Amino acid sequence: MDRSIRETERKYAAPAADDISWLPELTEVDQVAEIAEGGVQELDAVYYDTEDLRLTRTGASLRRRTGGTDAGWHLKLPLGGDSRDEIRAPLASPEVPEELRTLALSRTRGAALRPVVRIRSTRSLRHLLDARGTLLAEVSLDAVRADALLHGDGHAVWTEMEVEVAAGADPALLDDVEKVLRANGVGRASGPSKVARALTETTSAPTDRPDARAAAAPGSAGDHVLAYVDRLTGALTDLDPAVRRGTPDAVHRMRTTVRRLRGCLRSYRSVLDREVTYPVRRELRWLAGELGAERDHEVLRERLTSGVRALPGELVLGPVAARLQAWDAARGAEGRRRTLDALASPRYLELLDRLRLLTDEPPLRAKATGRPEKVLAKALTKEYDRLARRMDRALGMPSGSERDAAIHHARKAAKRVRYAAEVARPALGKPARRLGKRVRAVQRESGDQHDTVVARAALRRLAVAAHAAGEPGFTWGLLHGRETATADFREHRLPKAWSLARAASRHKALNR
Structure with a gap:
């Protein structure tokens, strides 16, 4: 398995990398006691993507980088907020490693990967340390040169700064650092990543996906x-x-x-x-x-x-x-x-x-x-009516396998109501949220009841196998009995949960 790390960082616009007189004194940050020089690195990275930039458009990147302390193949996948998952592979192969190609497949959808831009950076490093000398974060000032490899021979140069928290450090440190930077006139970088900016400035290819909602x-x-x-x-x-x-x-x-x-x-x-x-x-x-x-x-x-x-x-x-x-x-x-x-x-x-x-x-x-208040409410009501028919039928049946199956079908209908309510919630507000919450309780009770059905069947098979091997069946039988008791308990609670969901469905916002 390739090595994976979580990277949490923010990028800022930097006036210059060689003259750092503009750089604020980051010891103003409470946790930072000392700033240590980390030296200079020469980094050379070729970024790979599909012809229509499917990786970049989904916030991911794939590069082969030399120089620095982490030379190799890097696949970066967004995790939300300031964090990304970086999966690394050795430089050994000149071609994209199969493991990284596979992990990028949901984004590339099988399209061929090719070099799209080359980015070379002269990186000056500074380490933010606490009073005990523990590394809190790394500040890098990058003088960047980008060359197009996808279309044409475009070039771009710029300077940027990255602040990356160290492994195990509190990501909230980024907020404290940013307060000091902003107070001194340093703002965020214009693009989400180097590769996105490089492609924007060296080619005419758009790096953003079409906005589906614009339709x-x-x-x-x-x-x-x-x-x-x-x-x-x-x-x-x-x-x-x-x-x-x-x-x-x-x-x-x-x-x-x-x-x-x-x-x-x-x-x-x-x-x-x-x-x-x-x-x-x-x-x-x-x-x-x-x-x-x-x-x-x-x-x-x-x-x-x-x-x-x-x-x-x-x-x-x-x-x-x-x-x-x-x-x-x-x-x-x-x-x-x-x-x-x-x-x-x-x-x-x-x-x-x-x-x-x-x-x-x-x-x-x-x-x-x-109008969503009308269209979405009508669709949500239809799903609820389907659930009501199934649930009323299930609750009216005597105990047994047929009732178990009917409750399971009603549970699936409850899921559809929940999901329909999720879609409608921004438009319908509290009534849709309340219905979704009440139906979730129905789903929970019926779901656990169904889980007991599955568990009892598995326990019986395990008991039969144990008996055939001459092993005691007592424990399997005991577990089976407990699952039966759980099923009875859930079935006893189900009518009340359903009654509350039915009451929530009667709100006028859901019955237009």
């Missing part, structure tokens, strides 16, 4: 729906590398994002043309299913292992932990394989292309120009 009138129903779709499409793109690297909870967040997207496209068919969105919804359903194998196993594993841990030692009879471990290894590996196979497939890349086209060239229908 809809501000404040219209289409504007609200496109904002939601665009945000979640970006989230899906950002989560892809984390899923590939096995980051905890990444699969869960990616599957939830996929479901939210699919729910939005279904609920707001009056805003976006279903002829275009239906194939996207179908592929989102496929992707959620592939991710589900790994995620569902994660949930079940945690439930079963927690159940065993909660038991007194005298009630754990036989090699229960060992059997759970073997089961986890087999099922977990299968789920992981399905996830990675899905992300490596042409089908997935085609889905990413369709999602990007959906936001770059949105297929708006006539109602997209309508």
Whole structure:
């Protein structure tokens, strides 16, 4: 695995790198006791991107840099705010390392990577130290020279300053440093990154994505729906590398994002043309299913292992932990394989292309120009009515497998109401927020009830396997009984949660 670090920094406009008389005395910052010289470095980086700059347009960058203390291949992925995840690979290969190419795939969508700009910097370093001599942050003054490699032979020169907090230091230090800089007339840099500025100043290629929302009138129903779709499409793109690297909870967040997207496209068919969105919804359903194998196993594993841990030692009879471990290894590996196979497939890349086209060239229908208070409320009400039919049917059934299945179907309808309410919340305000909150409680009760159904089935299979191996089945039976009791408890609470959601649905803002 390539080395990864978290980089948290801010960039500022700098009048000059050789004459630093303009640089404020940063010992004015409370935590900073001393400023130490860090020397001068000569850095030479070639940045890679697709012909249409898909990395740069999504806030990422890929470079091969020589000079300095961290020479090598660097893939930088945005994390939000001032932070980025930097994944490094050795210089050994003259071509883009396959690991980095794969981690950039959700952004490049399979398009070829090529050199787009060369950036050379003369960097003067200063270290901000506390009273004990511990490094708090690094200030770098860069005299930058950029040369176009994508189109033409454009050149650009400028000076900028970066302030990067040290590993383990408090990122809030950046705010304190910025107060001193601003008080002395030093403002933020004009661009988000060196490569974005270099491309802007040396080529005619735009580095910003088209604004999907520009296709809809501000404040219209289409504007609200496109904002939601665009945000979640970006989230899906950002989560892809984390899923590939096995980051905890990444699969869960990616599957939830996929479901939210699919729910939005279904609920707001009056805003976006279903002829275009239906194939996207179908592929989102496929992707959620592939991710589900790994995620569902994660949930079940945690439930079963927690159940065993909660038991007194005298009630754990036989090699229960060992059997759970073997089961986890087999099922977990299968789920992981399905996830990675899905992300490596042409089908997935085609889905990413369709999602990007959906936001770059949105297929708006006539109602997209309508008042969101009317259009979004009507769509949200339709989803609620579907939930009401399913929930009333489920609660009217006797206990048993058919009722379990009916509650599960109602739970899926509850999710769609929640997601539809998320889209409508900026327009409808408190009524949509309250409905989403109440429906989430319904989803929580019905979801935990469904989890007991899945857990009981798994416990029975484990008990059968233990019995066949001559092991005691007592513990598996005990856990099964506890899951049955949990199911009864959740089913008892469900009608009250549903009653509160029903009351929230009656607000006049949702019934236009």
